[in-house]
Amino acid sequence: MLNHPRSATTWGIDDSERLYGISDWGAGYFKLNAAGEVTVTAPVGSDEATVSLAEIIAGIEQRGHAMPVLLRIENLLDARLSQINEGFRTAIARSDYKGEYRGVFPVKVNQQCQVIEEIVKFGAPYQHGLEAGSKAELVLAMANLKHDGLLICNGYKDREFIDLGLWANKIGHRCFFVVESPAELEIILERSRVLAIRPLIGVRVKVSAKVGGLWTETSGDRSSFGLSTLQLLDVVEKLRQEGMLDTLQLLHCHLGSQIPHLDDIRAGVLEACRFYADLVALGAPLDHLDFGGGLAVDYSGCRAGEVHSCDYSLDDYCDAIVTGIRSVLDPRGLPHPHIVTESGRATVAYASMLLFNILDTHHFEAVALPEALPNAAHPLNRHLFALRDCATAPTLASCYRDAVATREKLRDLYRQGDISLQERAQGENLFLAVAQSIARHLDGLEDLPESLNGLRESLADIYYGNFSVFQSLPDTWAIGQVYPVLPLTRLTEPPSRDAIISDLTCDCDGKLDRFIIAGGERRTLPVHPLRTGEEYYLGVFLMGAYQETLGDLHNLFGDTHVVSVRLNSDGDFDIVREIGGDSIADVLSYVEYLPQQLYEALRSSAEESVRSERLTLAERQSLLKKFSESLNGYTYFGR
Ligand SMILES: Cc1ncc(COP(=O)(O)O)c(C=O)c1O
Numbered sequence: 001m002l003n004h005p006r007s008a009t010t011w012g013i014d015d016s017e018r019l020y021g022i023s024d025w026g027a028g029y030f031k032l033n034a035a036g037e038v039t040v041t042a043p044v045g046s047d048e049a050t051v052s053l054a055e056i057i058a059g060i061e062q063r064g065h066a067m068p069v070l071l072r073i074e075n076l077l078d079a080r081l082s083q084i085n086e087g088f089r090t091a092i093a094r095s096d097y098k099g100e101y102r103g104v105f106p107v108k109v110n111q112q113c114q115v116i117e118e119i120v121k122f123g124a125p126y127q128h129g130l131e132a133g134s135k136a137e138l139v140l141a142m143a144n145l146k147h148d149g150l151l152i153c154n155g156y157k158d159r160e161f162i163d164l165g166l167w168a169n170k171i172g173h174r175c176f177f178v179v180e181s182p183a184e185l186e187i188i189l190e191r192s193r194v195l196a197i198r199p200l201i202g203v204r205v206k207v208s209a210k211v212g213g214l215w216t217e218t219s220g221d222r223s224s225f226g227l228s229t230l231q232l233l234d235v236v237e238k239l240r241q242e243g244m245l246d247t248l249q250l251l252h253c254h255l256g257s258q259i260p261h262l263d264d265i266r267a268g269v270l271e272a273c274r275f276y277a278d279l280v281a282l283g284a285p286l287d288h289l290d291f292g293g294g295l296a297v298d299y300s301g302c303r304a305g306e307v308h309s310c311d312y313s314l315d316d317y318c319d320a321i322v323t324g325i326r327s328v329l330d331p332r333g334l335p336h337p338h339i340v341t342e343s344g345r346a347t348v349a350y351a352s353m354l355l356f357n358i359l360d361t362h363h364f365e366a367v368a369l370p371e372a373l374p375n376a377a378h379p380l381n382r383h384l385f386a387l388r389d390c391a392t393a394p395t396l397a398s399c400y401r402d403a404v405a406t407r408e409k410l411r412d413l414y415r416q417g418d419i420s421l422q423e424r425a426q427g428e429n430l431f432l433a434v435a436q437s438i439a440r441h442l443d444g445l446e447d448l449p450e451s452l453n454g455l456r457e458s459l460a461d462i463y464y465g466n467f468s469v470f471q472s473l474p475d476t477w478a479i480g481q482v483y484p485v486l487p488l489t490r491l492t493e494p495p496s497r498d499a500i501i502s503d504l505t506c507d508c509d510g511k512l513d514r515f516i517i518a519g520g521e522r523r524t525l526p527v528h529p530l531r532t533g534e535e536y537y538l539g540v541f542l543m544g545a546y547q548e549t550l551g552d553l554h555n556l557f558g559d560t561h562v563v564s565v566r567l568n569s570d571g572d573f574d575i576v577r578e579i580g581g582d583s584i585a586d587v588l589s590y591v592e593y594l595p596q597q598l599y600e601a602l603r604s605s606a607e608e609s610v611r612s613e614r615l616t617l618a619e620r621q622s623l624l625k626k627f628s629e630s631l632n633g634y635t636y637f638g639r
Helices: 013-020 053-062 074-094 113-126 135-144 159-170 182-195 229-241 262-281 314-332 379-390 393-415 421-442 455-459 474-478 584-590 595-611 617-632
Strands: 030-032 038-044 047-052 069-073 104-106 129-132 150-153 174-179 200-204 248-252 288-290 338-340 352-362 461-465 485-487 497-502 515-517 520-522 525-527 537-540 561-567 573-579
Touching (some): 038 561, 053 069, 053 352, 053 561, 104 113, 104 150, 113 129, 129 135, 135 159, 159 174, 229 262, 248 262, 262 314, 393 421, 515 525, 595 617
Parallel strands (some): 129 150, 200 248, 248 288, 288 338
Antiparallel strands (some): 069 352, 352 537
């Protein structure tokens, strides 16, 4: 039985496009083709190419990689880097701004080697640099950067961190230490004396303008990072006394990540520019103004100032920064600084997507009811049977209340041992029949009574996806992040079922149950009924930022396979990298087991079983072969 009345006869790809909002969040990179498949479109030289994701999945599976797979489209990463740089170049030219744009990629947003290498390679003509927030990130950044892109060091730093950064300067990098606390300045000065290498220094200020969104605590007095105004003055004075004021060349502020409102950005820019102007007036030869991250990704496609969206475009963002700086510095006759931003999610989100198959489904539907209940049926079940017919519009809410209360009484009776399992099962089935009948009447109703709000969700299917939320999409669980999710094929057919997507972990939080559908947030995803013998694939889009290293090993589901693809101008694609996901032996070794010892332990119990005739020798061989194959196998599920 269909659980949603989307019409099979009139449904087309335009309907799917509207339902899943692809053109709203896809930024022109994701579309549907006439066969009802999701396609990816990316620039190739001065042209562009389009490939169906179903074709890419076929190519991946033919190369022996099972789902789930994290797919990276290299051209999309290049496209985003170029759009951000060109966006600033255009805004700079439009405003006749005299400084340059010097973007840096914050390594913490995606540290994966392939991503960093591509950013460094493609970003070289733009002098795109890297930002490091730890020693490990600095090590990879200073080894990877080969051009004169900036190397910005944020966060707390110890002696070793500072020594590394000073050496980076010695070999030609422009490595800035962004001073987060007065104590850090002492170490920088001491180490630069010891190594006889002059540092490049930035100061991070705490901007008081508050931004909305999930990271609002990043700015303001209580933010963990940055100097108070008093500390800022002390740092300038200390540098002056040490004869090092000339090294203070950068002012840094980070307003927050995923900032939803352009007005908040404008306010933060103005405040940062005031700090900049005042420090210059105190004699600091600043010439870089770094606004940190914050450029949002419109995950929901709603183009609204809510947490998963934003009310501005990339061009608006660039213009707000360039014109904001001019509005403060021009009246004071100050030269225009180089503009630095540390856009992380806006650079890498689009390029990665998680692809997985659905393994099974669970439907919450009543099994067929008889014409009438036998006289011996329990009176409460007879009552539920009668309620099926009273589910008409004016009485929907009271009918539902009655059904819920009756089911509760039946459950009570069962707990007390007063009704049989068969009677309880009949009651549960009748309740589902009543609820489904009410849900059918809700279609098309404008104002739902509050008590019926959750009814549809409670009847939604569960589709079991071959992935782990905790490994691949931790932000959906940790901070309620919403990503675009949709079926990758069959989009010429109406998605006649509504489902939540459960992952493989034995954890009730391991699910996706927030989706942007038809422009609004919903708890269920429209999907198609599964067909026997045919895989059904879903994709989670715009998830290239923060997810890969934040993911964990819950239930020992390891890293997925990662496949990188480059689209070609002939509409084909090359698989440029294949990185196998974790094997079971890998994840066991992460939690300190020695796979060889596990094998040995099993071998010895198999041997004992042979001695005690619980196993034949042939069975022993089969068992050990299976165990060994499993150790080397993927942690996700096959067929
Ligand atoms: C100092 C700093 N720079 C840059 C970023 C990246 O921010 P986003 O991903 O919003 O661009 C962050 C993230 O919070 C940050 O703390």
